[in-house]
Amino acid sequence: MLPILGPPNAVGGPGAGDEEPISLYSSHRPRLRGKAGTAASTVSTLLVVALVALVLTSPAAAAFRNGFLNVHQMWVALAGHPEEGILSVGKGFVLNIWLSLVCEAIVLVLALGLATLRLTRGPVLLPFRALAIAYTDFARGVPVILVMLWVGFGVPSLNLAEVSTQSPVVYAGFVLVFAYTAYVAEVYRAGLMSVPRAQVQAARSLGLSSRTTLSRVVLPQAVRNVLPALLNDFASLQKDTAIVSTLGVAEAVHSAQIAGGVEFNYSGFTIASLLFLAVTVPLTRYTDHVMARDRSRRLAGMPA
Amino acid sequence: MVTPAKPVLRAAKPVLRAAGVRKSFGALEVLRGVDLTISAHQVVCVIGSSGSGKSTLLRCCNLLERIDSGTIELFGHDLGDERIDEDLVRRHTGMVFQAFNLFPHLNVLDNVTLGPRRVLRLQRGLAEQRAQEMLARIGLADKAAEYPDRLSGGQQQRVAIVRSLAMGPRLLLLDEVTSALDPELVAEVLDLVGELAHQGMTMLIATHEMGFARDVANTVCFLEGGVIVESGPPERIFGDPTEQATRRFLQRIVNAGRL
Numbered sequence: 001m002l003p004i005l006g007p008p009n010a011v012g013g014p015g016a017g018d019e020e021p022i023s024l025y026s027s028h029r030p031r032l033r034g035k036a037g038t039a040a041s042t043v044s045t046l047l048v049v050a051l052v053a054l055v056l057t058s059p060a061a062a063a064f065r066n067g068f069l070n071v072h073q074m075w076v077a078l079a080g081h082p083e084e085g086i087l088s089v090g091k092g093f094v095l096n097i098w099l100s101l102v103c104e105a106i107v108l109v110l111a112l113g114l115a116t117l118r119l120t121r122g123p124v125l126l127p128f129r130a131l132a133i134a135y136t137d138f139a140r141g142v143p144v145i146l147v148m149l150w151v152g153f154g155v156p157s158l159n160l161a162e163v164s165t166q167s168p169v170v171y172a173g174f175v176l177v178f179a180y181t182a183y184v185a186e187v188y189r190a191g192l193m194s195v196p197r198a199q200v201q202a203a204r205s206l207g208l209s210s211r212t213t214l215s216r217v218v219l220p221q222a223v224r225n226v227l228p229a230l231l232n233d234f235a236s237l238q239k240d241t242a243i244v245s246t247l248g249v250a251e252a253v254h255s256a257q258i259a260g261g262v263e264f265n266y267s268g269f270t271i272a273s274l275l276f277l278a279v280t281v282p283l284t285r286y287t288d289h290v291m292a293r294d295r296s297r298r299l300a301g302m303p304a
Numbered sequence: 305m306v307t308p309a310k311p312v313l314r315a316a317k318p319v320l321r322a323a324g325v326r327k328s329f330g331a332l333e334v335l336r337g338v339d340l341t342i343s344a345h346q347v348v349c350v351i352g353s354s355g356s357g358k359s360t361l362l363r364c365c366n367l368l369e370r371i372d373s374g375t376i377e378l379f380g381h382d383l384g385d386e387r388i389d390e391d392l393v394r395r396h397t398g399m400v401f402q403a404f405n406l407f408p409h410l411n412v413l414d415n416v417t418l419g420p421r422r423v424l425r426l427q428r429g430l431a432e433q434r435a436q437e438m439l440a441r442i443g444l445a446d447k448a449a450e451y452p453d454r455l456s457g458g459q460q461q462r463v464a465i466v467r468s469l470a471m472g473p474r475l476l477l478l479d480e481v482t483s484a485l486d487p488e489l490v491a492e493v494l495d496l497v498g499e500l501a502h503q504g505m506t507m508l509i510a511t512h513e514m515g516f517a518r519d520v521a522n523t524v525c526f527l528e529g530g531v532i533v534e535s536g537p538p539e540r541i542f543g544d545p546t547e548q549a550t551r552r553f554l555q556r557i558v559n560a561g562r563l
Contacts (some may be wrong), residue, residue, distance in 0.1 A: 202464075206419035206471055207395030214420060218411045245318055276309035 070267040072092040077259035077268030084262050087255035093275045095251045099169065104177045108182045108230075109236070115188035116214070132185075139182035145243050148175045152247040172244040180237050189228045191222030223296060231287040235280045242276075252276075315379045319475050319506050320365060324374035326351050327360055327451040328528075333361045336530035337374065341476070342523075349517035349538075352527035359402075361527070362477045365508065366397045372487040379474065386389065395423055398468030400482040404460040406452040412439065412463050419471045431470075438466045442496060456490030462496055469500075476500070478509040482516075506543035514554075514563040518542050526550045 032040045055061060080088030117125060119131050139147075152171045156164045195218045203213040221232070245254035253277055256268035320342040327335040336356040342348050350358045355449070363369040364376060367383060368392040376383045378393060392554050393462050406415050416435040420426040426434075454462055461481055468476060478497065482490045494516050501507060501520045511517055518538045519523055525535040534547040542563070543552050557563045 197403045198401065198403060199407065202399075202407070203400060203418075205366060205368065205390075205394050205397075205399040206467070207391050207423040208419065209391055212422050216418060219408055221407075224409060 003042070009120045024258060032175055041295050066249045068270050073259075073263055073265040073267035073270040076263065077256055078271050080255070081262075083257075086248050086259045086262050089252050089255045089259065089268055089272050089275070092250050092255040093252035093272070095169070095249070096238070096241040096244075096276075097279065098217045099173055099176070099241050099251070100234075103173055103180065103241075104237055106177050106235050107184050108209055110177065111184035111188055112219075114181060114185035115192060118185070118189055119192055136182045136185065139179050140186070144179045144240055145246060148172065148243050148246055149178060151175050151178075157221065168247040168249045172241075172247055172249060176244075177239060179240075180233060183236075184230065184233050187233060188222065189227075191226035192218060193302055196299065225295075227286050228291060231283060231290075235283050237274060238283070317445070318377070319346075319379060320508065321377040322361075322365075322374065323376075325361070325364060325371050325376060326373045327369060329373050329490055333368075334485055335364070335371070335455075338472050338530070338532055339397075339526070340525065340532065340535075342506060342508055345508055346522045347501045347503070347505075347507045347509065347520055348523045348525060349509045349521035349525050350532075351511065351512055351517055351526045351553075353516065353556075356527045358477050358527055358532050362399070362508060362510055365475075365477055366394050368399075377520060379404060386425060395419075395471060396473055397475045397477060398460070398473035399477040400464050400468055400479065400481050402440055402483050404457070404462055404464045404484070405462050406467070408452055411449050412453050412455070414445065415452065415463060416467045416470050419467065424471065433472060434464070439463075442466060456489060457485045458492045461485065461493045465496060465500075474506065476505055476507045478507060480512060482511070482513055512562070514542065514557055526553065526554065 031037075037216040039155075057236065076086060077089045079090065080086050082098035086223045114136075116134055118129055118136075120129075148171075151174060152168055155171060158164050200213055201297070208216070215250055241251060242253040243256065244251050248254065250274045253269075256272040319342045320340070322349070323339075324353070325335050325338040326333065327407065329330065338357075338361060340348070340361075340489040350361060350456055360369060365378065365383075366369050366492070366542070367388075371384070377395065381388065383393065388550055403457065406412075410418065413432060413435055416433040417426075420431040420434065421428060424431075436445060436448060442465075444459060444462060444466075445462075447455060447459065451489055455463065461484075465481070482493050485493065494513060497509070498506070498516070498520050509517070510523070523535055523536050524538045524541040525532045526541060526545075526547070527533070528549050532552045534541065534545060541550065544555060554563065
């Protein structure tokens with residue numbers, strides 16, 4: 001048998017290291033710890049505070065504060081001012097929320113169907129799979145705002161009896177569902193594919209039907225694996241309800257735009273941003289929380 | 305004069321009868337004419353090196369794989385018949401896997417009750433009561449609320465066996481159920497399987513545990529190159545095999561210190 005190890009004391013050979021001393025010390029500068037670390041973090045914090053103070057006290061900052069952070073203007077935009085034609089950003093935002101919730105519910109169902117379709121083998125479904133792929137490519141490849149303009153202005157111009165006479169909110173909802181179903185279906189698909197085949201085989205070996213296997217074994221694991229991505233897409237959908245403003249629907253962004261035009265002050269956009277943040281930030285925190293809870297629950301072995 | 309008819313002792317239909325079973329994956333022919341019969345309450349162990357087709361043979365018996373030619377009769381029904389419902393085949397045929405394959409999102413109790421509830425349509429309370437009883441019998445009553453990743457490999461595999469048993473199978477297929485276990489955990493699983501054999505469970509077992517096969521099997525089949533080279537009672541297969549191939553295989557096992 002050929003020797004596996006090289007000659008003695010060669011690199012990788014038996015006894016290597018006898019000759020050349022080996023250094024085990026890091027060549028990197030050691031990380032600051034203890035008092036030195038505290039001092040370093042204090043200095044860097046002070047630097048950042050000084051920088052922020054410098055920006056806030058510059059002459060431009062006053063204009064910035066008045067134009068964007070004017071509390072009175074924020075209030076006017078938030079509450080609305082009917083006599084001056086200013087729509088309420090607050091009321092508009094309720095529409096954003098409502099629209100995102102309805103769309104998300106529809107998207108979750110449609111996307112699951114689409115993902116399942118793309119993963120189901122069967123000759124009958126072949127043309128549907130091809131269609132599904134074409135749709136996914138299109139919906140993910142074209143900007144949402146383009147589809148919004150296309151449908152929102154295009155469809156009414158077709159003068160079709162039922163289709164062309166809907167409210168812009170309906171067109172907007174349709175476009176959001178159209179766009180996000182493609183994204184969410186891909187998330188589902190990744191989730192479904194992340195569940196090992198052995199899980200399916202174990203379930204089928206118990207006599208579970210393919211439908212029950214999907215709903216009780218595969219889907220729960222799939223959703224768990226992609227829950228952060230799903231909630232991400234939901235936050236994204238929630239934000240993209242702002243694009244509905246292009247159709248002149250009185251939602252938060254369109255209302256803020258009107259307020260800005262009338263008052264020549266853009267604090268309305270700030271309040272609209274804060275409203276969106278008020279929803280998306282807790283949503284992302286909640287995502288983190290769900291992930292952590294799921295992990296610790298499984299590790300702690302508590303009942304579901 | 306009328307004499308009462310003598311009770312006729314008919315040979316019970318075999319639980320499983322395979323004849324000339326062939327199965328290929330692409331160009332690779334894994335099974336090349338396997339014949340096998342298992343009677344009720346019999347334990348048949350299939351031995352053979354890795355890649356000899358042991359797992360494939362088992363997976364053909366509950367239709368996880370479809371055979372290319374030959375026949376497999378299960379409980380007297382030809383599995384090749386197009387009217388066969390594979391879900392019904394599997395309901396009556398338990399399978400335990402090398403890698404346990406417990407459902408990680410369900411706790412132990414839910415793993416065991418999923419089949420009874422969703423397939424047998426048992427009420428939750430009844431299914432859980434039965435599951436608890438079975439778990440208690442294998443000493444895992446206190447693990448009912450645990451999730452699988454909190455259990456040792458041996459515990460997971462015993463739960464997987466109970467999960468299969470909860471369906472009340474007439475035949476149990478065990479696919480190298482100790483191969484993924486740390487050596488010190490093998491015994492607890494083999495003890496449970498031995499206990500099932502003792503209680504009359506009909507089993508087809510693919511295994512590398514020769515000592516276990518010798519103790520528990522009624523029949524040992526040596527599978528090599530996709531055919532059963534030799535089969536017979538364990539004393540003969542391990543003590544005095546007639547085929548050269550069997551001798552060579554067993555010699556390798558002995559050399560590796562595994563028999």
